[in-house]
Amino acid sequence: MDGRAAASTAFSDEGRAMSDTLRLLLALLELGPRLKGLLGDKWPPYADELQALAGRAGQGEDPDKLRQSLDLLVVRLLAEPPAVDLVERVMADMAAPAVATETVTRRGRGAPVVINEIVRPSTDETTGVVTIPVFYGTDRARGDDTPANFFRGERGTPSYGVAEVSVPTRGRDLGELTGPSWWRLEFSPNPEKHVILKSVGALGRGVFVTSLKESLAAADSRDVLIFVHGYNVTFEDAARRAAQLAVDLKFAGRTLLYSWASAADTKKYTVDESTIDWSRDHFEAFLQLALGEIGAGKVHIIAHSMGNRAVINTLERVTSWQLPAGAAKLGQVIFAAPDIDRDRFVQLAARFKGCAARVTLYASSRDVALLASKFVHGYPRAGEAGEVLTVVDGIDTIDASLVDTSLVGLHHSYFGEKRSILNDMFNLIVQQLAPDQRFDLQAAGDALRKYWNYRA
Incomplete structure (x- = not known):
């Protein structure tokens, strides 16, 4: 007996309507040849599992157990970019509530879980730990199913999802991205002390947009904040930083992350340079999605280091975009320690002047990574300060050198680790000052050349 015939035997002789589970199972079996063409070598395990599910259905297995297994299979299919559109169309046609397009999926260290609720921040009142959903877009290659290795440092296919990050609000300095430290005899993450990537869930584009739109509609603010990380950053640390910024800035909207495929290796600076251009x-x-598809009011951007290249090269083309009526506006655009050729920055800045409510550049004469980049190029x-400080019409330049007293080597993250910098960003983004x-x-x-310093 083939899979479709086995599944069909589960229908009652009285001719009642088939269940959503069996309808979806039959639909996926029917799509087998097309899914095989899309997934190639990845298809055989899915085919075997569908055949097994059909056999279980034919033997009259408990419907709830069968549906649970089918849901897990669908979630995995939705994490395969080539199959996403086809599977989403089937789900929409089926209108099966448990796996409909508004369903949110999360994947932790175990099997994926299907959740039918609006994704929103939550706070444990006892511990003060805040859990932030970080809605991400990435072009990294997939890794394994653990949060820390869900995405690798190689290039992949653009994909979307939600990462859950817990951030302690007690006993942590503003801007501090805490993690276990062996010299403190901390050998495992502690939610009350450390910023932790708890889970990563892959979503198809349509599911991602619907989930983010519903979450934003339930937020205290319809604004979104997009964080774009710099050179030598893993997906895990990018997600942790995005959540930490959201908490420390007291951002009331929703937090987004664009994680380009940084190799996260100090020896691969030139590799990252090539990749950030490829990621543009x-x-x-991703930015057009945020502006035009999720019902946002304003879209704010914080870009750091090499990540600024993708942002500024995108803004250069913003006037040519055809966004839908009612699209969001760019609010605050922040270039933090931009690792981009100064003269090129000046050229591009003239082209996107006026595209956002305000554009701010934080510079420093003590940023070791920028000085190393200058040596290379x-x-x-x-992002340098001093005699080469970049002052451009339409951009507020802030010389942050005075508050960047401990920046050395690999830290290159003073914009997120100094109280005064974050206080200023709070006044800029939240207070609109x-x-x-x-x-x-x-x-x-x-x-003719006005800029701003931090008060000594």
Whole structure:
């Protein structure tokens, strides 16, 4: 007996309507040849599992157990980019509630779990630990099913999902990205002390948009914050940083992450340089999604280090976009220590002038990574301060050197690790204050070359 025939025997002789589970199972069996063509060598395990499910259905297995197994199979299929559109169309046609397009999936260290609820932040009132959903887009290659290795440092196919990150609010300095430390005799993560990536769930594009749209509609603010990380960063640390920023900035909207395929290896700087250029189109599509498809009010961007290249090269083309009526506006765009050629930055800045409510550049004369980049390229970087400080019409330049006193080597993350920097970002993003309204800044330069310093 073939799979379809076995599944069909589960229908009652009285001709009652087939259950959603069996309808979906039959639909997937019917799609077998097309899924095989899309998935290639990845298809055989799915085919075997579908055949086994059909046999279980034919033997009259408990419907709830059968549905649970089928749900897990569908979630895995939705994590296969070539099959996503086809499976989503089937699910939409079926209108099967348990795996409909608004379903949110999460994958932890074990099997994936299907959840039918709006994804939103939550707080444990006893411990003060906040769990933040980070809605991500990435072009990294898939790894294994553990959160820390869900995505690798190689290039892959653009994909979407939700990462859950827990952030302690007690006993952690503002901006601190805490983790276990062997010299403190901490050998495993502790949610009350450390910022932890708890789970990563892959979603098809349609499911991602629906889930994010519903979550944003339930938020206290319809604004979203997109974080784009820099050189030498893993997906895990990018997600942790995005959640930490959301908590420390007291951001009331929803937090998004674009994680480009950084090799996360200090020896592969030039590899990351090539990859960030390759990622530009993928980030552009992600930004257009955020502006035009999720019902956002304003979209804010914080880009760090090399990640600024994808952002600024995308903004160069913003005037040519055809966004739908009612699309969101760009709010605050923050270039934090941008590792991009200074002269190129000046050229591009003239092209996207006026595209956002406000554009801010944080620079430093003590950023070791930027100085190393200057050594490699032979020209100043846009994130440098001092004599080469970048001052451009339409951009608020802030010399953050005075508050960057402990930046060394690999840290290269002062923008997220200094209290005064985060306080200023809070005043900028949440309070919407101009530089002359922010108490920790003072004007410097002259009428033709005005910028801002931190007060000593």
